Amino acid sequence: MIAATSQANQLASSFDxxxxxxxPGWQRLLADAVTDPKELCSLLELDPALVLxxxxxxxxxxxxxxxxxxxxxxxxDPNDPLLxxxxxxxAELDVVxxxxxxxxxxxxxxxxxxxxxxxxxRALLVTTGACAIHCRYCFRRHFPYQDESALxxxxxxxxxxxRADPSxxxxxLSGGDPWSLSDRRLKQLTDALQTLxxxxxxxxxxxxxxxxxxxxxxxxxxWLRGVRLQKVVVMHANHARELDxxxxxxxxxxxxxxxxxLNQSVLLKGVNDSAAALAELSEALFETHxxxxxxxxxxxxxxxxxFDLAEARALELHRELLARLPGYLxxxxxxxxxxxxxxxxxxxxxxxxxxx
Ligand SMILES: *Cc1c(COP(=O)(O)O)cnc(C)c1O
Ligand code: SF4
Numbered sequence: 001m002i003a004a005t006s007q008a009n010q011l012a013s014s015f016d017x018x019x020x021x022x023x024p025g026w027q028r029l030l031a032d033a034v035t036d037p038k039e040l041c042s043l044l045e046l047d048p049a050l051v052l053x054x055x056x057x058x059x060x061x062x063x064x065x066x067x068x069x070x071x072x073x074x075x076x077d078p079n080d081p082l083l084x085x086x087x088x089x090x091a092e093l094d095v096v097x098x099x100x101x102x103x104x105x106x107x108x109x110x111x112x113x114x115x116x117x118x119x120x121x122r123a124l125l126v127t128t129g130a131c132a133i134h135c136r137y138c139f140r141r142h143f144p145y146q147d148e149s150a151l152x153x154x155x156x157x158x159x160x161x162x163r164a165d166p167s168x169x170x171x172x173l174s175g176g177d178p179w180s181l182s183d184r185r186l187k188q189l190t191d192a193l194q195t196l197x198x199x200x201x202x203x204x205x206x207x208x209x210x211x212x213x214x215x216x217x218x219x220x221x222x223w224l225r226g227v228r229l230q231k232v233v234v235m236h237a238n239h240a241r242e243l244d245x246x247x248x249x250x251x252x253x254x255x256x257x258x259x260x261x262l263n264q265s266v267l268l269k270g271v272n273d274s275a276a277a278l279a280e281l282s283e284a285l286f287e288t289h290x291x292x293x294x295x296x297x298x299x300x301x302x303x304x305x306x307f308d309l310a311e312a313r314a315l316e317l318h319r320e321l322l323a324r325l326p327g328y329l330x331x332x333x334x335x336x337x338x339x340x341x342x343x344x345x346x347x348x349x350x351x352x353x354x355x356x
Contacts, residue, residue, distance in 0.1 A: 025214070025217075026212060026214045026215040026217060029066060029067070029068070029212055029214055030066070030132055030180075030212060032066075032067060033064050033065055033066045033067065033132070033133075034063070034064075034065050034066075034067060034070055035062060035063055035064050036063070037050070037051050037054035037055050037058060037063050037087075037088065038051050038055075040054075040063065040065065040070065040086075040087065041054070043070055044070070044073055044074075044075050044076070044077075044080075044083065045075045045076045046076065046078055047078065050078065050087070053088070053089060053090035054087060054088040054089070055088075056088075056090065056093065057088030057089055057090060057092040057093055057303075058088040060092070060093075060303070061088070061092075061134060061136070061138075061141045061303070062134060063086065063087070063088055063134060064086075064131070064132075064133055064134040065086045065133050065134070065211075066132055066133060066211055066212045068211075068212065068213070068214070068246065069082065069086075069133060069210075069211045069212075069242075072241055072242065072244055079270065081238070081239045081241065081270070081271045081272065081277070082239060082241060082242060084136075084268070084270050084271050085133075085135050085136060085137070085238065085268070085271060086133060086134060086135065086136065087136070088136065089136070089306065091305070091306040092136065092303040092304070092306075093303070094305065094306075095302075096302075096305035098300055099300045099301060099302045099303070099304065099305050100300065100301070100302055101142035101301070101302050102142065102143070103139055103299040103300045103301045103336075103338075104139055104299055104336045104338055105338030105339065106140070106143065107144075108338070111123065111161050112150075112157040112158050112160070112161035113149075113150055113157045113158065114126040114127070114149050114150025114151070114157075114158055115150055115157070115158040115161055115162070117161075117165075117168070119341060119342055120167065120341065121167060121168060121169050121170060122168065122169070122170040122171070122172055122203070123161075123162060123165075123168045123170075123171060123172070124171075124172040124174050124205075125150050125155075125158055125171060125172065125173055125174065125178075125189075126143075126145070126149055126150055126174060126175055126176065127149065127150060127151060127173050127174065127175050127176065127178040127181060127189070128145070128149055128151060128175045128176040128177070128178065128180050128181055129143070129145025129149060129175060129176040130175070130176050130177065130180035131175065131176050131177040131180065131207065132177060132179075132180065132207060132208055132211050132212045132215070133207060133211040133212075135207075136303070136304065136307075137266055137268060137298060137301070137304040137307045138301070138304075139299035139301045139304075139336075140175075140176075141301060141303065141304075142301065142302065145175075145176060149176075151181075151185070155188070155189055155192055159192050159193070159196070162193070162196055162199070163196055166198040167198075168198065168199065169198060169199060169200045169201060170199070170200065170201040170202075170203055171193055171199055171201070171202055171203070172203040172204075172205060173189070173202070173203070173204045173205065173206075174205040175205075177205075177206050177207055177208060178204055178205070178206060179204070179206045179208040179215050179220070183219040183220055183222070183223050186220075186223050187223050187226070190202065190223070190226075190227050190229070193229070194227070194228065194229065199229060200229060200230060201229055201230045201231075201232060202227055202229040202230070202231050202232070203231075203232045203233075203234060204231070204232070204233045204234070205234050205236070205264075206233060206234075206235060206236070207235065207236045208235075209233070209235045209247060209250045209251055209254065210235055210236060210237045210242050210243070210247055211242075213246045213247050213249065213250030214246070214250075215250075216250040216253050216254060221253055221254075221256075221257045224254070224257040224258070224259060225257050225258070230260075231257075231258060231259045231260065232259065232260045232261075232262065233254055233259050233260070233261055233262070234262045234263065234264055234293060235251075235261065235262070235263050235264075235290065236263065236264055236265065236266075237263055237265065237281065237285065238265045238266060238268060238271055238272050238281070239271060239272050239277065239281060240277070240280040240281045240283070240284035243284045243285065243287075243288055247288065248287070248288045251288045251289055251290055252289065255289050261288075261289060261290040261291070262290065262291055262292075262293035263285050263290050263291070263292050263293055263331075264293050264294040264295075264296060264331070265278075265281065265292070265294070265295050265296065265331065266295075266296045266298060266307075267295055267296065267297055267298060267309060267314055267317070267333075268298065268307045268309075269306065269307050269308060269309050270306075270307070271307070273309055273313070273317065274317070275317055275320035275321055275324060278295070278317060278321055279321060279324050279325055279329075282321070282325055282329040282330070282331070283325075283329065285329075286329060291328060291329075292329060292330065292331035293331055293332070294331055294332055294334050294343065295318070295331040295332065295333050295334070296334055296335065296336070296343075297309075297311065297314055297333065297334070297335040297346055299335075299336055311346065314333060314346060315333070315346060315347075315348045318330075318333040318346070319348075332345060333345065333346045334346060
């Protein structure tokens with residue numbers, strides 16, 4: 001099977017049990033995403049009054065959503081939890097105290113162009129600014145990708161930094177979404193990383209398995225199978241309804257390529273802020289062979305205040321989850337605090353901690 005991978009490409013049209021060679025190809029689906037608020041509203045039979053505010057809010061951060069993801073939304077429901085993640089709203093233009101452009105201090109922690117090294121043993125590569133979908137709550141929605149992508153110098157500066165630091169055992173491909181890159185670019189990058197003897201693990205932070213599962217095609221699987229590092233994919237689903245049959249099959253393909261699958265979610269008002277919704281998400285993930293990893297408290301990025309929940313409510317929801325589910329289906333509730341040595345667990349304390 002391993003030796004036959006290039007042959008598998010040629011055979012794809014005749015022998016294709018999972019149906020991944022039949023469609024138009026992920027790049028065409030990506031280019032065909034919905035970017036016009038008017039079209040989105042008409043596809044979903046929504047009130048046309050939503051269009052003008054959406055156009056205004058999309059000026060700063062464009063609407064982008066693949067058609068396969070739109071097809072999972074309920075028609076005529078302006079509160080659909082999938083729609084709310086992508087529809088630009090007038091509320092994004094409100095200036096809200098405490099909501100800033102770089103909430104997690106990324107720009108202070110660049111180790112080389114496009115390389116963020118905040119935590120011991122792992123470093124994060126900003127591989128591209130491109131994403132298959134634009135999530136309105138994204139904490140990197142204001143990130144200066146033009147200046148800060150590691151690709152700009154053919155990965156050179158980032159690779160040299162990693163070469164000089166043997167404490168880094170894991171490289172995280174992030175962005176944007178690293179799977180927006182072509183298979184050829186990905187291979188170029190992992191070939192370079194594999195010349196560094198201290199790198200043991202490759203982690204990929206991506207929304208593609210959820211929002212454009214067609215991306216997980218023969219070419220990508222070929223690349224993954226050829227990478228000899230241990231492989232972890234941390235995907236990003238926020239609601240059980242995001243996980244449909246094509247998503248399940250894409251995850252199955254990833255698992256068959258030797259990848260460990262985890263999920264991170266963001267706690268979002270109106271999308272998944274009930275114990276029932278979060279429990280359903282964990283259960284749907286498990287049915288997809290994916291374990292919940294993190295549940296992030298919203299990073300306070302400008303334009304996302306309408307998704308914010310009080311910390312006390314976040315804790316209450318997390319406690320309900322603990323009481324409802326087996327431990328392995330309860331994600332860790334965390335927040336990102338600039339300057340801390342890891343994501344910070346959100347834990348209830350009856351009184352403020354004493355100084356230490
Ligand atoms: C979140 C993050 C990581 C990964 O942290 P884990 O706790 O290992 O998942 C690594 N680097 C940066 C810069 C991050 O923001
Ligand atoms: S896919 Fe990830 S990086 Fe891209 S907009 Fe969504 S949350 Fe942000």
